[in-house]
Amino acid sequence: MTASAARRTPRADCTVGPDGGITFDLDRRREDGEASELLLRLRGAKSTDGGTVRLPLSPLRDGRLRAVLPGARESAEGRWDVYLREPGTDDDAAVAVEPGIRDLRLLVDRTPGAGPVAVRIPYPTLDGRLAVRCWLRAPHAEAGAVTFDGTGITVEATLYGTDLGADAGVEARQPGADGRVLRVPVTGQDGTFAFTLPLDRLADGAVTAQQLWTLWLVPGTAEGERAAGVRISRILDDVWDRKKIFVYPGRSTGEGALATPCYSTDNDLCLRLEPEPAG
Known part of the structure; x- marks a missing residue:
């Protein structure tokens, strides 16, 4: 042999x-x-x-x-x-x-x-x-619980490596150089924060194809300026690829579109926007 x-x-x-x-x-x-x-x-x-x-x-x-x-x-x-x-x-x-x-x-x-x-x-x-x-x-924003109500999607998270600062917010960024940005305020202290994405503000006109929006925490500064965005992800456990493991239900935006939180293959938290199925 x-x-x-x-x-x-x-x-x-x-x-x-x-x-x-x-x-x-x-x-x-x-x-x-x-x-x-x-x-x-x-x-x-x-x-x-x-x-x-x-x-x-x-x-x-x-x-x-x-x-x-x-x-x-x-x-x-x-x-x-x-x-x-x-x-x-x-x-x-x-x-x-x-x-x-x-x-x-x-x-x-x-x-x-x-x-x-x-x-x-x-x-x-x-x-x-x-x-x-x-x-x-560095820094890192760790996503936690994702919950729904009749009007929005709420995410709880923890921030490491920096402070929230004054006037911090979260930006949902539409792909593409000319993509829309939906900014919402955050609440929290001592490293923990939460934010709500209102469903009725996501779609701007008809949604004809799937869109994958990225979610970024933008800490404030003492002077009220905007710091660099921090990608919101979930990496502090033993799941190396949560895209097909953490599956959430979609919610109608009321404008013929369906909004669904999801994770990428890199464990980054995203928001999927797509045409609402007929019926």
Whole structure:
């Protein structure tokens, strides 16, 4: 049997630590004098862009190999695919790693400390490979409960890394350079805030095609000026892609359109506006 035929796909168990670091335990052994390493590659990045993180592998008592991504090490926002570079091979020959057991318990109900909000979640890709979804936000607005009444959609959220300031607001931004912006006030203090999007102000004329509006918190300043917008997202748990998991009902705007809160594949909170179905 050739070496390529004998080789099987490596698999790694992942554990997220209290500091946000990730431990990878591979079901591989290391021969004496040979070294291998785990490669994390940022999807879409070029090799010259610093899009590869190299993690040395060390043997455990049971013979398996372990690599650790420290929590203090910042990772660029995006999706990082995990590869194993076997001893005696170069980076181009690295093989994709399969996901094993993923212990993500410490990500649930997490409260970030001071500094940028950094989140890393190991997850299985659609084609069965191991990847790590990373977010790095400074500041960050974490979406919470989304509720409805007869006239509007209300969102509760928490702000990290900055203050609301005077005259803070939330902007629902229509896509496109000439898109509309619907601004509403926020209420709250000590980092928590809430806002309501009135249904009757969303549609401006007939809605003939689906629109995906983005939601931004715009803190105020002491001088009453507008600060840069903060994207409203939900990333402080163990869900790496909530687009198809958090599904909300739509509400009629009363103008022939249906408004539905939703999440993008990047866990950013959005508002979908589309023609209301007949009947």
